[in-house]
Amino acid sequence: MIELKSITKIYSNGDISTYALKGISFRIKDGEYVAIMGPSGSGKSTLMHILGCLDTPTSGQYFLDGKDVSSFSEEELADIRKEKIGFVFQAFNLLPRATVIRNVALPLTYAGVPKEKRFTIAEKAVVSAGLDEDHLHYYSNQLSGGQMQRVAIARALVNNPSILLADEPTGNLDTKTGEIVLDTFKRLNNEGRTIVLITHEPDVAMHAKRIIHIKDGGIISDESN
Amino acid sequence: MKAIDLLEETYWALTANKVRTFLTMLGIVIGIGSVIAMIAIGQGTQASIQASIQSAGSNLLYIVPGAQHGIGMQVSSGRGSARTLTQDDAAAIASQVPSVAAVAPQLALREQITAPGTNTNTQVIGTTPDYAGVRSVFLQEGSFLNANQLASRERVAVLGPTAESDLFATGTDPVGKAIKINQVDFRVIGVTVAKGGSGFNNPDDVVYVPLTTAQQYLAGDRYISQISVEAADAASMDAVQAGITNLLLQKHRISNPALADFSVYNQADIVATASTVTSTFTALLASIAGISLLVGGIGIMNMMLTTVTERTREIGLRKAVGAQRKDVIAQFLMEAVAITFSGGALGIVLGWLLTLALTLAAGITTQISLFSILLAFGVSAAIGILFGYYPARRASRLNPIEALRYE
Numbered sequence A: 001m002i003e004l005k006s007i008t009k010i011y012s013n014g015d016i017s018t019y020a021l022k023g024i025s026f027r028i029k030d031g032e033y034v035a036i037m038g039p040s041g042s043g044k045s046t047l048m049h050i051l052g053c054l055d056t057p058t059s060g061q062y063f064l065d066g067k068d069v070s071s072f073s074e075e076e077l078a079d080i081r082k083e084k085i086g087f088v089f090q091a092f093n094l095l096p097r098a099t100v101i102r103n104v105a106l107p108l109t110y111a112g113v114p115k116e117k118r119f120t121i122a123e124k125a126v127v128s129a130g131l132d133e134d135h136l137h138y139y140s141n142q143l144s145g146g147q148m149q150r151v152a153i154a155r156a157l158v159n160n161p162s163i164l165l166a167d168e169p170t171g172n173l174d175t176k177t178g179e180i181v182l183d184t185f186k187r188l189n190n191e192g193r194t195i196v197l198i199t200h201e202p203d204v205a206m207h208a209k210r211i212i213h214i215k216d217g218g219i220i221s222d223e224s225n
Numbered sequence B: 001m002k003a004i005d006l007l008e009e010t011y012w013a014l015t016a017n018k019v020r021t022f023l024t025m026l027g028i029v030i031g032i033g034s035v036i037a038m039i040a041i042g043q044g045t046q047a048s049i050q051a052s053i054q055s056a057g058s059n060l061l062y063i064v065p066g067a068q069h070g071i072g073m074q075v076s077s078g079r080g081s082a083r084t085l086t087q088d089d090a091a092a093i094a095s096q097v098p099s100v101a102a103v104a105p106q107l108a109l110r111e112q113i114t115a116p117g118t119n120t121n122t123q124v125i126g127t128t129p130d131y132a133g134v135r136s137v138f139l140q141e142g143s144f145l146n147a148n149q150l151a152s153r154e155r156v157a158v159l160g161p162t163a164e165s166d167l168f169a170t171g172t173d174p175v176g177k178a179i180k181i182n183q184v185d186f187r188v189i190g191v192t193v194a195k196g197g198s199g200f201n202n203p204d205d206v207v208y209v210p211l212t213t214a215q216q217y218l219a220g221d222r223y224i225s226q227i228s229v230e231a232a233d234a235a236s237m238d239a240v241q242a243g244i245t246n247l248l249l250q251k252h253r254i255s256n257p258a259l260a261d262f263s264v265y266n267q268a269d270i271v272a273t274a275s276t277v278t279s280t281f282t283a284l285l286a287s288i289a290g291i292s293l294l295v296g297g298i299g300i301m302n303m304m305l306t307t308v309t310e311r312t313r314e315i316g317l318r319k320a321v322g323a324q325r326k327d328v329i330a331q332f333l334m335e336a337v338a339i340t341f342s343g344g345a346l347g348i349v350l351g352w353l354l355t356l357a358l359t360l361a362a363g364i365t366t367q368i369s370l371f372s373i374l375l376a377f378g379v380s381a382a383i384g385i386l387f388g389y390y391p392a393r394r395a396s397r398l399n400p401i402e403a404l405r406y407e
């Protein structure tokens, strides 16, 4: 269960302050499938980073499974990221000069999974993200944008998270591969996992059961599908 | 993160940019290699100087003319050229000072020596038969000076091996051959065994003649330049030194010991002086090498700072997928330590090869010590940990999103 209470995020660079989030409050129950939509620069990625415990809000409270995460220490946040959250970045953020399999298995290294087991789990994740097994030993900089995106998704799935957060996961995919990825999300959601994804495409948002629209750092609509 | 995974990550990171890893390592390899080689040269020199002092004989005391100004002033005081010691003094020491095993008076001169077709300028020592025992001189051919030759001022000479090879072609037996010392005819009666040593003060570049002969034909007076005294054993050295001093003060009618016209040294003093000189020399060499080690360490720090900056996004990503701050520190520290340790190991091999080459090619005495290896390794490990820790800690403190945004 995710609960946000008047979350704000202010970026200040010297004299200039950007109000990226202006008092966001909502709840997402376990097993929900939520799409976040909004124009560019409206604060979607900022919100997602806070949900993923990658960044901390300037003010407001974030309760994750009843615990106030906004007061957590850095170590505790790292543990939450490791155990509960899978994150697909808008910019993929793959390790350069590393193979697909090493990229996907990376979170398992920090979770202390032994090597052989890491690779079998990683292979499964690669397949469920819709990438050919032939690509397992490609270096991440030898992949197309769409392939990188699927590697990023596989990496988010690999530690079997209860919450999957995806920042424009289909942005670089053709309709067919996009469908494969969305089917994976649907399957994961049916297994009881919480899914939050950001998208610009109404077609993609239609897969979700609830759509939150934001603009200029505030929620303008929140309705179920 | 498990240790084995950490090692694997380190391997990947270091092999991802082989050239840079190699260049960074090179700084450490050269630094450690030169520290080891320099210390080996210094300690080798020290050992060979001490060996050559010891090869002069054991339980030795030296008496030279001139006042004692402290050992450090030997050269400037012009001692040895003063004319205060005579053969009488030597004879008195032998007969009156207890615990004296043997006494050898010496008159050292520098003379031009010629054999048919060759010539050399070398040290001529006029002495007595006891010299061979006192100064551990052994003969490879012929015999040393004897009492008859001394009494009758015979013109006979015993050659040191260097003087011999300078004067006679290899293979010729010099015993019985004629040479001229300062235009005076002498007959060669023996050749000594090499003592080893080289350069200035080579103990093998010498010609021994009877003391009386030297005084009559070469010096033209009755003075001597040094008396070597062998004490009965090491324990009686101090007593013998005091006995000689008292005896000579009395004989020379000097009441104030501070005004003595001679000085008595023992071998231990000379060894001590030589070791201060050589250890200063070793320290000098080591500090030059230490500077190159420091430069190597700065290279590591530089590389660590660059990689950390270059890989800030990677750090952000690792933290985003659950890496703790300590995992990030461990990873970068491990990289620095791996570079310094493998560089250290290669440096030890390089230092060893370098000393081997110096010994084989240039004939320099070297001595690799465990101390220098431990020192070099310790320093490189400290450099790796110190210079790796700072950038690693800095990197670990970034928040994942800030790190991922880093350009």
Ligand SMILES: Nc1ncnc2c1ncn2[C@@H]1O[C@H](COP(=O)(O)OP(=O)(O)OP(=O)(O)O)[C@@H](O)[C@H]1O
Pocket: A011, A012, A013, A018, A019, A020, A038, A039, A040, A041, A042, A043, A044, A045, A046, A047, A090, B405
């Ligand atoms: N690190 C930062 N420093 C300063 N301003 C920032 C920073 N990150 C984001 N912003 C600002 O915050 C606002 C929201 O940015 P955010 O990345 O959340 O937008 P977004 O909705 O994800 O846009 P897009 O759809 O283009 O990805 C923007 O105005 C952006 O300029």
Ligand SMILES: [Mg+2]
Pocket: A044, A045, A046, A090, A167
């Ligand atoms: Mg965005």
